């Protein structure tokens with residue numbers, strides 16, 4: 001970690017926002033004063049920001065429409081500390097870090113503010129782009145896999161295995177010595193098999209294919225898709241409490257399972273594994289901040305095989 005002083009550049013700072021809740025037509029590049037950290041917060045110059053389905057859901061108002069507009073977009077970032085708020089210990093200007101923006105200040109921006117409690121140092125071996133995919137996608141993968149008591153060798157089905165979260169679930173399953181089966185479209189076969197998991201093509205034939213591979217029933221189904229594909233595969237889990245979903249908690253609960261249980265330590269653990277090369281977020285495309293709308297369009301297309309990252 002570098003400790004060299006890092007000067008904050010003065011003046012308006014670009015930020016990608018939505019001016020209304022709804023479709024992508026409301027998104028635009030805007031400017032604001034560099035946000036200052038409050039107590040318990042860390043100001044950063046953003047080096048990279050991960051793009052997630054939650055960015056589109058938030059813009060569309062699926063998480064509520066009462067927040068002030070314009071709404072700064074982006075939920076995970078890596079960058080270099082420019083200022084620390086009162087009471088923050090262990091971070092100093094010049095440190096490379098990754099974490100989650102505070103107060104809805106967004107990550108698709110040249111500067112933002114992170115919650116110190118959800119921020120960790122960026123290991124030198126981990127590039128900024130990869131680091132920026134861990135506060136949301138990486139921690140979700142870690143939590144989903146660790147909220148269940150799974151014995152070594154247990155069979156774990158991963159639905160949506162070729163996506164940003166799913167592929168990290170497969171890699172983490174390999175670290176835990178589990179037997180992972182990745183369910184995804186044919187185009188994702190290589191991405192799945194590279195992790196050491198078995199590939200199962202998604203669609204109506206997925207159920208019979210899984211049943212043939214795991215006739216005794218799987219120990220867990222980790223779902224990143226929801227809806228009908230989740231309902232179709234849930235009966236293949238021996239005990240319904242082994243169904244966990246980041247995409248559709250209500251259907252998982254209805255089936256006897258659960259949504260994601262957020263744990264405190266996931267970011268530190270998954271960052272350590274990524275730095276050691278055991279988890280590779282697979283950054284597929286990077287976009288400069290003035291092309292953030294293209295990154296969102298690519299995300300909303302829905303079938304990219306890897307993480308999309310904005311690099312201001």
Ligand SMILES: NC(=O)c1ccc[n+]([C@@H]2O[C@H](COP(=O)([O-])OP(=O)(O)OC[C@H]3O[C@@H](n4cnc5c(N)ncnc54)[C@H](OP(=O)(O)O)[C@@H]3O)[C@@H](O)[C@H]2O)c1
Pocket residue numbers: 052053054136137140159160161162163164165166183184185186188202203224225229246247260302303304305306
């Ligand atoms: N609760 C949380 O804290 C939390 C955090 C992160 C993510 N999430 C949610 O988790 C989900 C996945 O996130 P992500 O970042 O991994 O998204 P992503 O990168 O867009 O991946 C989603 C994957 O779903 C697959 N898929 C889509 N329709 C499918 C179907 N009918 N059958 C099988 N696979 C299908 C796609 O693969 P193919 O092209 O192979 O079909 C795609 O790879 C999203 O709903 C996201 O909002 C929740």
